[in-house]
Every structure is written in structure tokens, then in C-alpha cells.
Amino acid sequence: MRTNQARRVVVTGAADGIGLACCETLRREGWNVVMVDIDGERLAERASRLGAPHHVVDVTDADALSALADALEHRDPELGPIEGLVNSAGIVQKPLPPEHLPLAEYDRVIAVDQRGTYLSCVAFGRHMAARRRGSIVNIASITGMRSVPLHAYGPAKAAVIATGECLAAEWGPSGVRVNTVSPGYTFTERVRQRVETGERALEHMTGTSALGRVVQPSEIADAVSFLLSNRSSAITGINIPVDCGWLLAPSWSTYGGLRHPV
Ligand SMILES: NC(=O)c1ccc[n+]([C@@H]2O[C@H](COP(=O)([O-])OP(=O)(O)OC[C@H]3O[C@@H](n4cnc5c(N)ncnc54)[C@H](O)[C@@H]3O)[C@@H](O)[C@H]2O)c1
Structure with missing residues (x-):
């Protein structure tokens, strides 16, 4: 079996934030990152x-x-085929009520976050399946798993989770695993800037x-x-929230909130 040393992975949204962090970690672990x-x-x-x-x-x-997937498949054969894909490219929207959310903004979020993720899966996944x-x-x-005032982004992310399950079932028999990671509020450079300008309040996220x-x-x-990695070789079609426990805490508000140590 090929080790990570000789494996190639494509990361979308690689120039910043979570995508960039994935590139840094995977590179450190010996993957050839594109x-x-x-x-x-x-x-x-x-x-x-x-x-x-x-x-x-x-x-x-x-x-x-x-075209990129085809080119990477046939170019530099000594580097090996693309064996990993991380789809991190994404955009957010303003938390506007539907009456005020411009349809163009709604369409762009669906196009990048939902359709873009699907298109990338198909472009690279078909070679993996073959x-x-x-x-x-x-x-x-996590906004794809709970209601928030992001009427395009939340549904698009719910669709990404569902797409992962559909493709995992579709390509499982062909040896391709498809999984989802659902981040909670993640302190990327962009989020840090929004906190600094007062656009976001850190205490609301924490x-x-x-x-x-x-x-x-x-x-x-x-x-x-x-x-x-091969450490998860029996895992496919799941969604892992990485959220510091954001999904489970709010329902405690009915009982007065989380109990803080005295
Ligand atoms: N940061 C968070 O708190 C958070 C929380 C939950 C989910 N996410 C998700 O994580 C992913 C990464 O978010 P991030 O916080 O790192 O954002 P980010 O803005 O820091 O990075 C996103 C990257 O995607 C790229 N991108 C945007 N549109 C693209 C397109 N059409 N084609 C190719 N690349 C494009 C951007 O140029 C940017 O480099 C997104 O899917 C986002 O929805 C982020």
C-alpha cells in the first residue's frame, strides 16, 4: 500500500483560512499537496x-x-494519481432577513458552496472511482445542522452534508470514501479581522x-x-462536527445554561 509520502491531494480554497491550514498539515504529514x-x-x-x-x-x-482533474491525472505520472480531495472553497453571506437578502447573493452562495463542492467531487471523484x-x-x-439567520449559506451547507452521503453510497463500491467535516466558529484570519473591526463579537461565538x-x-x-488517511479506512458517509461543543450547548439554556465550575 502506498504511504502518505507518495500520495497526492488537491485542496480547494487553499489560499486562506481552513483550506490553507489543511495544506500546511497535510504537507507536514508528507502528502504532495496541489x-x-x-x-x-x-x-x-x-x-x-x-x-x-x-x-x-x-x-x-x-x-x-x-480540465484540471484531467491534466493532473495525466501530467507528471511519477507523482502518482490524485488520491485525496479536500473541498474547502466557500463564501459566506450577510445575516439578512429573506426580504432583504439580494437574490444574486443567494445564488452566488449556492453556486460556490453547494454546486461548487459537488462539481469538484465529480471532476476528481470520477477518476478515483475509475x-x-x-x-x-x-x-x-454546523450552520448546515442548526437554524441560523443565513438563509442561503445554511441550506447550502446542509446540502453539502447530504451530498457527501449520496456520493459515499455511490462510490463506496468503487473504493472511494466521501466524508464531511462541519467546522464550528473557526478563528481564521478573516474571522479575526471581523472581530477586530467589530463586525463579529468573539463572546457570541465562544x-x-x-x-x-x-x-x-x-x-x-x-x-x-x-x-x-488510511487510519479512517472503514469510515465513509459521515459528518464530523469540529465545533468545541457548539451543537450541544444551546439546548441547556432551557435549564439556565451550561454549569460553569465554581
Ligand atoms: N471560518 C469558520 O468559522 C467556518 C465555519 C464553518 C464552516 N466554514 C467553511 O470552511 C470553508 C473555508 O472557510 P474559511 O473560513 O477558511 O474561509 P476563507 O475565506 O478564509 O477561505 C476561503 C477560500 O476559498 C476561496 N474561494 C472562494 N470562492 C471560491 C471559488 N469560487 N473558487 C475557488 N476558491 C474560492 C477564497 O479565495 C479563500 O481563499 C468554507 O467552506 C466555509 O464555509 C468556515
Whole structure:
């Protein structure tokens, strides 16, 4: 069996945040990482720092994704086939009531977060299924599992979780595993900036989680790394929340909230 040393993984949304943290962790663990993002300038800078190949692709562009997957499959055969895929490319929306949410913003979030994840899975997964080997990890969100005032983003992330189950059943017989990681509030550079400008309140993100803190990007990357690796060889079609206990804490409010140690 091939070790991680000789395995190649494609990461979308690789120029920043969780995608970048995944690239750093996977590179450290010996994977050959191929970085994909729409933001060419940031991607080039981050890829050169990691010494990784990079490709500027918009995940809403089915033809571009297909062309990239075909090219990587046939180019540099000594590097081996693509055996891992992490779909982290994503955008958020403003928490507007539906009466005020522009339809163009709704459509863009669905196009990138839901359709883009599916398109990337198909572009790379079909080669994995034909070779009968591969592991895909999609990044969804806890907002796909609970109601929040994000009327495009939440449903798109719920669809990402459902898509993971559908594709896991579809490609399981072909030896391809498909799993989902649902991050809680994760302290990426972008989130840090929003806290600094007052757009987001840190205490709103930490106060409702059992562990009382936000998630670090590297903690998402650790779950992704596990699901990509042979250590999870019997696991497919699951969704792992990595959320510091955000999903389980709010229902305690009916009983006066979490009990803090005295
Ligand atoms: N940060 C959080 O708190 C959090 C929580 C839950 C889920 N998530 C999810 O994690 C994933 C990564 O989020 P993040 O916080 O790292 O965001 P981020 O904004 O820091 O990084 C996202 C990356 O995706 C890229 N991207 C955006 N649209 C693209 C497109 N059309 N094609 C290719 N690349 C594109 C961006 O250029 C950026 O580099 C997203 O799917 C997001 O929804 C994040």
C-alpha cells in the first residue's frame, strides 16, 4: 500500500483560512499537496511559501475543474494519481432577513458552496472511482445542522452534508470514501479581522460552546487529515462536527445554561 509520502491531494480554497491550514498539515504529514483557489495573487504567495504547485480555478466553473482533474491525472505520472480531495472553497453571506437578502447573493452562495463542492467531487471523484481508490473530505458547517439567520449559506451547507452521503453510497463500491467535516466558529484570519473591526463579537461565538472557545484552523485540518488517511479506512458517509461543543450547548439554556465550575 502506498504511504502518505507518495500520495497526492488537491485542496480547494487553499489560499486562506481552513483550506490553507489543511495544506500546511497535510504537507507536514508528507502528502504532495496541489493548491487550488480563485484568488490568484494570494494563492501564488501561499503556494510559494509551501513549495506546492497551484492552480487558479473558480469552483463554479465545471469545465475548468474537469480540465484540471484531467491534466493532473495525466501530467507528471511519477507523482502518482490524485488520491485525496479536500473541498474547502466557500463564501459566506450577510445575516439578512429573506426580504432583504439580494437574490444574486443567494445564488452566488449556492453556486460556490453547494454546486461548487459537488462539481469538484465529480471532476476528481470520477477518476478515483475509475482507479478504485480515493478519499474525499468536504467542508460543510454546523450552520448546515442548526437554524441560523443565513438563509442561503445554511441550506447550502446542509446540502453539502447530504451530498457527501449520496456520493459515499455511490462510490463506496468503487473504493472511494466521501466524508464531511462541519467546522464550528473557526478563528481564521478573516474571522479575526471581523472581530477586530467589530463586525463579529468573539463572546457570541465562544459563549455558546461547551469548551467556551472558538476552533483553531489546525484543529479542522487534523480531522480532515484523519479522514483522508488510511487510519479512517472503514469510515465513509459521515459528518464530523469540529465545533468545541457548539451543537450541544444551546439546548441547556432551557435549564439556565451550561454549569460553569465554581
Ligand atoms: N471560518 C469558520 O468559522 C467556518 C465555519 C464553518 C464552516 N466554514 C467553511 O470552511 C470553508 C473555508 O472557510 P474559511 O473560513 O477558511 O474561509 P476563507 O475565506 O478564509 O477561505 C476561503 C477560500 O476559498 C476561496 N474561494 C472562494 N470562492 C471560491 C471559488 N469560487 N473558487 C475557488 N476558491 C474560492 C477564497 O479565495 C479563500 O481563499 C468554507 O467552506 C466555509 O464555509 C468556515
